[in-house]
Amino acid sequence: MYKYLSIVAIIAAIVVLGYTDESNICEREHASSMATFVRDAKNCSVYSICVLGRSMGKMACSSGLVFSITYNVCVRKNQERDDCNKTSSLGGISDDKLCDDYPNGNNRNPENCHSYIPCFNHTSMTVMQCPDRLHFSLKLQRCVLAKESDCEIEKSKN
Numbered sequence: 001m002y003k004y005l006s007i008v009a010i011i012a013a014i015v016v017l018g019y020t021d022e023s024n025i026c027e028r029e030h031a032s033s034m035a036t037f038v039r040d041a042k043n044c045s046v047y048s049i050c051v052l053g054r055s056m057g058k059m060a061c062s063s064g065l066v067f068s069i070t071y072n073v074c075v076r077k078n079q080e081r082d083d084c085n086k087t088s089s090l091g092g093i094s095d096d097k098l099c100d101d102y103p104n105g106n107n108r109n110p111e112n113c114h115s116y117i118p119c120f121n122h123t124s125m126t127v128m129q130c131p132d133r134l135h136f137s138l139k140l141q142r143c144v145l146a147k148e149s150d151c152e153i154e155k156s157k158n
Contacts, residue, residue, distance in 0.1 A: 026050035039069045044084035070117075071127060096124035101138060108138050113151035116143075 026038060026048065040046035040058070044066040049056045061067050061074035066084045068075045070093060075081040086093050099119035101107050109115040109127055116136040118125045130136055130143035137149045 026053050026055050037072050039067050093124045106141050
Protein backbone atom coordinates (compact mmCIF):
# COMPACT_ATOMS: atom_id res chain seq x y z
CA MET A 1 0.00 0.00 0.00
CA TYR A 2 2.81 2.44 0.89
CA LYS A 3 4.46 1.70 -2.44
CA TYR A 4 1.36 2.87 -4.31
CA LEU A 5 0.94 5.96 -2.13
CA SER A 6 4.55 6.90 -2.84
CA ILE A 7 4.05 6.53 -6.59
CA VAL A 8 0.85 8.60 -6.48
CA ALA A 9 2.62 11.32 -4.48
CA ILE A 10 5.47 11.49 -7.00
CA ILE A 11 3.11 11.70 -9.97
CA ALA A 12 0.99 14.33 -8.22
CA ALA A 13 4.06 16.42 -7.44
CA ILE A 14 5.28 16.29 -11.01
CA VAL A 15 1.88 17.09 -12.53
CA VAL A 16 0.72 19.72 -10.03
CA LEU A 17 3.95 21.43 -9.09
CA GLY A 18 6.07 20.80 -12.14
CA TYR A 19 9.83 20.90 -12.07
CA THR A 20 11.36 23.46 -9.67
CA ASP A 21 14.85 24.64 -8.82
CA GLU A 22 14.52 23.69 -5.14
CA SER A 23 17.16 21.01 -5.62
CA ASN A 24 19.39 22.32 -2.83
CA ILE A 25 17.50 20.26 -0.21
CA CYS A 26 18.00 17.16 -2.33
CA GLU A 27 21.68 17.91 -2.80
CA ARG A 28 22.14 18.72 0.92
CA GLU A 29 20.60 15.42 1.93
CA HIS A 30 22.38 13.47 -0.83
CA ALA A 31 18.99 12.32 -2.12
CA SER A 32 20.19 11.26 -5.55
CA SER A 33 18.37 7.95 -5.94
CA MET A 34 15.47 7.48 -8.35
CA ALA A 35 12.86 8.89 -5.94
CA THR A 36 13.45 9.97 -2.35
CA PHE A 37 11.31 11.79 0.19
CA VAL A 38 13.07 14.42 2.32
CA ARG A 39 11.28 15.89 5.34
CA ASP A 40 11.70 19.59 6.12
CA ALA A 41 14.09 20.02 9.06
CA LYS A 42 11.92 22.73 10.67
CA ASN A 43 8.39 21.47 9.95
CA CYS A 44 7.62 17.73 10.09
CA SER A 45 4.39 18.26 8.12
CA VAL A 46 6.31 19.44 5.04
CA TYR A 47 8.38 17.24 2.76
CA SER A 48 10.02 17.35 -0.64
CA ILE A 49 10.06 14.74 -3.35
CA CYS A 50 13.50 14.36 -4.88
CA VAL A 51 13.89 12.58 -8.20
CA LEU A 52 17.44 11.94 -9.40
CA GLY A 53 18.74 14.57 -6.99
CA ARG A 54 16.33 17.32 -8.07
CA SER A 55 13.34 18.57 -6.09
CA MET A 56 9.94 18.17 -7.69
CA GLY A 57 8.53 20.58 -5.11
CA LYS A 58 7.32 20.73 -1.56
CA MET A 59 4.25 18.91 -0.31
CA ALA A 60 2.37 19.29 2.99
CA CYS A 61 0.43 16.81 5.08
CA SER A 62 -3.14 17.61 6.10
CA SER A 63 -3.83 19.25 9.45
CA GLY A 64 -2.94 17.02 12.41
CA LEU A 65 -0.59 14.88 10.33
CA VAL A 66 3.19 14.76 10.02
CA PHE A 67 5.36 13.12 7.40
CA SER A 68 6.94 9.84 8.52
CA ILE A 69 10.30 9.48 6.82
CA THR A 70 10.40 5.82 7.86
CA TYR A 71 7.10 4.93 6.16
CA ASN A 72 7.10 7.69 3.48
CA VAL A 73 3.50 8.71 4.23
CA CYS A 74 1.68 11.27 6.38
CA VAL A 75 0.73 9.85 9.79
CA ARG A 76 -1.14 11.16 12.82
CA LYS A 77 0.93 13.42 15.02
CA ASN A 78 2.13 11.86 18.31
CA GLN A 79 1.15 8.34 17.26
CA GLU A 80 3.44 5.29 17.09
CA ARG A 81 4.55 5.94 13.50
CA ASP A 82 5.25 9.64 14.12
CA ASP A 83 9.04 9.73 13.82
CA CYS A 84 9.33 13.52 13.92
CA ASN A 85 12.13 14.53 16.32
CA LYS A 86 13.29 10.89 16.38
CA THR A 87 14.89 10.70 12.96
CA SER A 88 17.05 12.62 10.56
CA SER A 89 15.39 14.18 7.53
CA LEU A 90 16.19 11.01 5.56
CA GLY A 91 15.06 8.59 8.26
CA GLY A 92 16.49 6.43 10.99
CA ILE A 93 14.95 5.75 14.39
CA SER A 94 17.58 5.13 17.07
CA ASP A 95 17.17 2.05 19.28
CA ASP A 96 14.21 0.90 17.18
CA LYS A 97 12.60 -2.31 18.49
CA LEU A 98 12.07 -3.34 14.86
CA CYS A 99 15.87 -3.82 14.68
CA ASP A 100 16.02 -6.34 17.54
CA ASP A 101 16.48 -9.42 15.30
CA TYR A 102 19.25 -7.93 13.13
CA PRO A 103 20.66 -4.64 14.55
CA ASN A 104 23.01 -4.47 11.54
CA GLY A 105 20.91 -6.09 8.84
CA ASN A 106 17.47 -6.27 7.28
CA ASN A 107 14.39 -6.83 9.43
CA ARG A 108 10.82 -7.75 8.57
CA ASN A 109 8.25 -5.03 8.19
CA PRO A 110 5.40 -5.87 10.59
CA GLU A 111 2.95 -4.26 8.15
CA ASN A 112 3.48 -6.52 5.11
CA CYS A 113 5.60 -9.25 3.58
CA HIS A 114 6.54 -7.22 0.49
CA SER A 115 9.00 -4.92 2.25
CA TYR A 116 11.73 -4.86 4.88
CA ILE A 117 13.47 -2.40 7.19
CA PRO A 118 17.25 -2.04 6.96
CA CYS A 119 18.99 -1.35 10.27
CA PHE A 120 22.45 -0.07 11.13
CA ASN A 121 23.70 0.02 14.73
CA HIS A 122 20.13 -0.67 15.94
CA THR A 123 18.84 2.36 13.97
CA SER A 124 16.06 1.67 11.47
CA MET A 125 16.20 3.21 8.03
CA THR A 126 13.52 3.89 5.40
CA VAL A 127 11.30 0.92 4.52
CA MET A 128 12.52 -0.81 1.35
CA GLN A 129 10.17 -2.55 -1.10
CA CYS A 130 10.76 -5.98 -2.58
CA PRO A 131 10.25 -6.31 -6.34
CA ASP A 132 6.75 -7.31 -7.45
CA ARG A 133 5.52 -10.73 -6.27
CA LEU A 134 8.49 -11.22 -3.92
CA HIS A 135 8.38 -11.42 -0.12
CA PHE A 136 11.12 -10.62 2.36
CA SER A 137 12.76 -13.56 4.13
CA LEU A 138 14.25 -12.69 7.51
CA LYS A 139 16.25 -15.91 7.57
CA LEU A 140 17.72 -15.42 4.07
CA GLN A 141 18.00 -11.62 4.47
CA ARG A 142 16.64 -10.94 0.98
CA CYS A 143 13.50 -10.86 -1.15
CA VAL A 144 12.42 -14.29 -2.38
CA LEU A 145 9.42 -16.03 -3.92
CA ALA A 146 6.46 -16.11 -1.53
CA LYS A 147 6.70 -19.88 -1.02
CA GLU A 148 10.36 -19.50 0.10
CA SER A 149 9.60 -16.69 2.53
CA ASP A 150 9.30 -17.09 6.30
CA CYS A 151 6.82 -14.19 6.49
CA GLU A 152 3.63 -15.16 8.33
CA ILE A 153 1.62 -11.94 8.04
CA GLU A 154 -0.27 -12.74 4.84
CA LYS A 155 -0.59 -16.44 5.66
CA SER A 156 -2.45 -15.53 8.85
CA LYS A 157 -4.93 -13.35 6.89
CA ASN A 158 -6.27 -16.36 4.98
